[in-house]
Amino acid sequence: MAGGRLFSTAPANLSNITLLLHNNNQTAPSSQPLDSLFLSSSSPFLGSRSMVSFEDVQGGKGGGNRSFFHAFDVDENGDEGMDEYFHQPEKKRRLSVEQVQFLEKSFEEENKLEPERKSKLAKDLGLQPRQVAIWFQNRRARWKTKQLEKDYETLHASFDNLKANYDNLLKEKDKLKAEVASLTEKVLAREKQEGSLKQAESETKGSMQEASEKALHESISEGEGSKVSVIGACKQEDISSARSDILDSDSPHYTDGVHSSLLEHGDSSYVFEPDQSDLSQDEEDNLSKSLLPPYIFPKLEDVDYSDPPENSCSFGFPEEDHALWTWAY
DNA sequence: TTGTGTTTTATTGCCTCC
DNA sequence: GGAGGCAATAAAACACAA
Numbered sequence: 001m002a003g004g005r006l007f008s009t010a011p012a013n014l015s016n017i018t019l020l021l022h023n024n025n026q027t028a029p030s031s032q033p034l035d036s037l038f039l040s041s042s043s044p045f046l047g048s049r050s051m052v053s054f055e056d057v058q059g060g061k062g063g064g065n066r067s068f069f070h071a072f073d074v075d076e077n078g079d080e081g082m083d084e085y086f087h088q089p090e091k092k093r094r095l096s097v098e099q100v101q102f103l104e105k106s107f108e109e110e111n112k113l114e115p116e117r118k119s120k121l122a123k124d125l126g127l128q129p130r131q132v133a134i135w136f137q138n139r140r141a142r143w144k145t146k147q148l149e150k151d152y153e154t155l156h157a158s159f160d161n162l163k164a165n166y167d168n169l170l171k172e173k174d175k176l177k178a179e180v181a182s183l184t185e186k187v188l189a190r191e192k193q194e195g196s197l198k199q200a201e202s203e204t205k206g207s208m209q210e211a212s213e214k215a216l217h218e219s220i221s222e223g224e225g226s227k228v229s230v231i232g233a234c235k236q237e238d239i240s241s242a243r244s245d246i247l248d249s250d251s252p253h254y255t256d257g258v259h260s261s262l263l264e265h266g267d268s269s270y271v272f273e274p275d276q277s278d279l280s281q282d283e284e285d286n287l288s289k290s291l292l293p294p295y296i297f298p299k300l301e302d303v304d305y306s307d308p309p310e311n312s313c314s315f316g317f318p319e320e321d322h323a324l325w326t327w328a329y
Numbered sequence: 330t331t332g333t334g335t336t337t338t339a340t341t342g343c344c345t346c347c
Numbered sequence: 348g349g350a351g352g353c354a355a356t357a358a359a360a361c362a363c364a365a
Contacts (some may be wrong), residue, residue, distance in 0.1 A: 096340075
């Protein structure tokens, strides 16, 4: 559209240029080639087939600075190649390889074009300053596109890298999650196992306790003449007395002086002083301590009193000893 | 040779800066 | 308001396969 319009008006411009050239030729040798209208005499790019823009002939924007005739006025003139331009005015001409290389080099140094540089390049390349400006503009556009592609690739690579890392982390997380679940399961199983073991233990303990109590009751009720009451049997002082009674009759004689004297005293009621029943629990405990034969019964301070007194028929003995000392009665 | 896609040159209109 | 840059676009030039 834009380009087409330019060339649709080309014939009119062409006639203007022809006229101008004609006028120019009136003052210049007719042997001068047309190319030199646009090329510096010192240009290494003589013979360029670069297309001529007629925009400035039309008085396009930018004013006189962009004038086709400005270039014409500045540059040397010549006739060679004139036919080429004016027989194919509508044709675009590509820059030669040398021109492009020169422009590329210049672009690498600086991608912006100052007016002085533009003029110099145009002069050196035998191009219009406008052409040089257009080339730089298009080159910047290409560079920008390339840069965008590069940036996109960099970002894409970065994204891929991050995504791979993220995926790895997700996998690791799942692995750890599974590990935690497995360990939790193991812990729960172990706790369950321990719980059932404890329950079995307590059940055993209960049945053994029951059995020992039964045995105790039986042994007590069998001994009718015993001074030991069933209720008192569960009290430590009473049990101690009962033990003394039992020991008096069944147990081997002690060599312990105190007990021997006591036993020798013949009066087992000695240990059952009526007054002592009125003693406080602490006093009773102390008394019991003093009366207990340490080599048969455990020291009372070692006895577990965690059980309530009424159920303390085990006397703090380990469950496995209950049967033994129950048998001892 | 021709159709088609890509590249290059150039234009246009808009915008910003001075 | 002029100069110049930029995005969008046109169109010629070019490359290449069929």
